[in-house]
Amino acid sequence: MRFLTTPTTDLTYNDVFLVPSMSRVTSRFDVDLSPADGTGSTIPVVAANMTAVTGRRMTETMARRGGLGILPQDIPLDVIAEVTAWVKQRSPRWETPVVLGRTSTVHDALGIMHKRPHGLVVVVDEDGGYEGLVLEADCRDVDRFTQLGDLARGDGPQFQEEDVPADGDTAALRSVYETMAQARVSAAPVLRGRTVAGLVTRQGLVRSTIYTPSVDARGRLRVGAAVGINGDVGEKAARLLEAGVDVLVVDTAHGHQVKAMEAVAAVRALNPQVPVVAGNVVTGDGVRDLVSAGADIVKVGVGPGAMCTTRMMTAVGRPQFSAVVECAEAAADLGAHVWADGGVKHPRDVALALAAGASQVMVGSWFAGTHEGPGEITVDAAGRAYKESFGMASARAVRHRTIGEDRFSRARKALFEEGISNSTMYLDPQRPGVEDLLDHITSGVRSSMTYAGAASLPQFSSRAVVGIQSQSGYDEGRPRSESWS
Ligand SMILES: NC(=O)C1=CN([C@@H]2O[C@H](COP(=O)(O)OP(=O)(O)OC[C@H]3O[C@@H](n4cnc5c(N)ncnc54)[C@H](OP(=O)(O)O)[C@@H]3O)[C@@H](O)[C@H]2O)C=CC1
Numbered sequence: 001m002r003f004l005t006t007p008t009t010d011l012t013y014n015d016v017f018l019v020p021s022m023s024r025v026t027s028r029f030d031v032d033l034s035p036a037d038g039t040g041s042t043i044p045v046v047a048a049n050m051t052a053v054t055g056r057r058m059t060e061t062m063a064r065r066g067g068l069g070i071l072p073q074d075i076p077l078d079v080i081a082e083v084t085a086w087v088k089q090r091s092p093r094w095e096t097p098v099v100l101g102r103t104s105t106v107h108d109a110l111g112i113m114h115k116r117p118h119g120l121v122v123v124v125d126e127d128g129g130y131e132g133l134v135l136e137a138d139c140r141d142v143d144r145f146t147q148l149g150d151l152a153r154g155d156g157p158q159f160q161e162e163d164v165p166a167d168g169d170t171a172a173l174r175s176v177y178e179t180m181a182q183a184r185v186s187a188a189p190v191l192r193g194r195t196v197a198g199l200v201t202r203q204g205l206v207r208s209t210i211y212t213p214s215v216d217a218r219g220r221l222r223v224g225a226a227v228g229i230n231g232d233v234g235e236k237a238a239r240l241l242e243a244g245v246d247v248l249v250v251d252t253a254h255g256h257q258v259k260a261m262e263a264v265a266a267v268r269a270l271n272p273q274v275p276v277v278a279g280n281v282v283t284g285d286g287v288r289d290l291v292s293a294g295a296d297i298v299k300v301g302v303g304p305g306a307m308c309t310t311r312m313m314t315a316v317g318r319p320q321f322s323a324v325v326e327c328a329e330a331a332a333d334l335g336a337h338v339w340a341d342g343g344v345k346h347p348r349d350v351a352l353a354l355a356a357g358a359s360q361v362m363v364g365s366w367f368a369g370t371h372e373g374p375g376e377i378t379v380d381a382a383g384r385a386y387k388e389s390f391g392m393a394s395a396r397a398v399r400h401r402t403i404g405e406d407r408f409s410r411a412r413k414a415l416f417e418e419g420i421s422n423s424t425m426y427l428d429p430q431r432p433g434v435e436d437l438l439d440h441i442t443s444g445v446r447s448s449m450t451y452a453g454a455a456s457l458p459q460f461s462s463r464a465v466v467g468i469q470s471q472s473g474y475d476e477g478r479p480r481s482e483s484w485s
């Protein structure tokens with residue numbers, strides 16, 4: 001990456017823009033989005049290790065589309081083991097529907113339907129055999145205690161596993177898509193005999209031609225998990241490895257401290273056969289110290305996060321674009337990598353972080369407001385659906401993290417609050433699922449890369465030309481939904 005003009009101050013995403021240059025990449029579909037950092041991901045997007053962001057459904061869905069979800073450090077280790085096993089049993093090909101028995105009620109269905117973006121439940125009989133689908137619309141105007149078996153429609157298209165091509169062969173998937181379009185359905189079950197193996201959606205079929213799932217050596221979806229720096233970090237990391245996690249993240253607010261180095265060294269001493277990510281830092285020195293302690297990838301970002309009050313409380317941090325530029329350079333010198341963590345709110349921010357040299361970009365709060373986020377869906381007075389998000393250093397998270405400690409210690413720890421406890425993350429009606437956001441992000445990044453003439457992420461960061469803009473330059477780039485006066 002090179003700057004068009006030499007910066008005289010540190011910069012964040014809104015302060016900069018990318019200049020187009022001569023391109024020999026003729027299609028946006030020819031762009032390879034795989035990060036070159038050994039994580040096995042095929043798109044450079046990671047769901048953050050935040051309790052309000054990443055649970056089993058987020059992890060599963062991210063991996064199916066080639067990304068990664070990091071289970072947070074506050075989840076008990078036995079739960080992480082159970083979730084990891086569960087994700088690894090999910091199909092890399094088929095989407096996971098909400099499944100209920102025929103005697104479950106409309107009330108049950110409406111309570112659970114929004115855990116997935118499909119707007120339906122799959123109904124099975126007592127032996128687990130497929131009976132039919134119940135759509136959200138079918139639940140209107142019927143008594144809440146109506147049994148699903150009485151509503152299920154079994155007359156739409158259904159496929160056996162072998163009917164749907166396993167690879168991303170566009171022509172073969174097109175005919176499955178056409179069958180569904182002609183039947184005017186957006187989703188259909190995939191069966192193994194009578195058992196439900198999963199769900200195909202029309203959008204999912206299109207995605208299968210664009211994304212490649214992120215799978216381990218045994219073809220199972222990949223899972224990431226985080227540990228903090230307190231307690232016996234080596235022991236905790238060993239249990240995560242035993243559970244089968246594919247990426248380990250050592251996570252703390254101030255990654256450039258002795259305890260963080262010791263924690264990373266304890267993880268490295270286990271000789272893990274998976275990438276070790278550590279953070280957070282914002283300087284080249286921080287990168288060098290974490291890499292020499294044993295990190296393969298360093299997480300960059302202090303204070304940019306949407307839930308984060310660190311900069312207001314402490315004045316500490318650094319505008320994120322400059323932090324990523326300096327840290328990526330330091331990491332490249334050592335053959336290591338950085339992830340840009342926090343502050344991402346538009347596809348352009350992801351493109352800029354990658355141009356600055358990050359191998360991947362971590363997204364938190366933006367993903368909290370999706371069907372796959374762990375929060376409960378709530379509807380506000382204006383009828384807008386939302387989920388709550390909160391920071392991992394908020395009073396709410398600290399209360400939860402210290403639950404086993406005595407009251408006095410908990411009261412002492414409660415003083416250092418550096419995150420907000422309640423934030424409203426609306427579901428975007430156009431993009432209510434995390435896959436919709438991934439489509440939005442990756443299409444922006446693919447296009448951005450072709451403007452720079454880059455067919456791969458390493459090419460993108462070496463070819464990118466970055467300019468510095470005024471606030472009015474940034475504003476000029478925003479669309480208007482109304483006329484000027
Ligand atoms: N990226 C960011 O900008 C930030 C992220 N976070 C997130 O919040 C979560 C909790 O992290 P964390 O607060 O590190 O908590 P942890 O409980 O994981 O551990 C922090 C440890 O480091 C010590 N410490 C020393 N200096 C600091 C400091 N300036 N800030 C925090 N701890 C310090 C603490 O001791 P003692 O308590 O005795 O001081 C404690 O032992 C993580 O998920 C982290 O990523 C939090 C803040 C900023």
Ligand SMILES: Nc1nc2c(ncn2[C@@H]2O[C@H](COP(=O)(O)O)[C@@H](O)[C@H]2O)c(=O)[nH]1
Nearest residue numbers: 048305306308342343364365391392393419
């Ligand atoms: N200072 C704090 N930072 C936090 C807290 N919780 C999470 N984080 C950091 O934010 C990113 C995600 O950023 P986002 O803009 O995408 O939401 C996350 O990965 C952490 O590094 C917090 O309570 N305080």
Ligand SMILES: [K+]
Nearest residue numbers: 303304305308
């Ligand atoms: K912030």
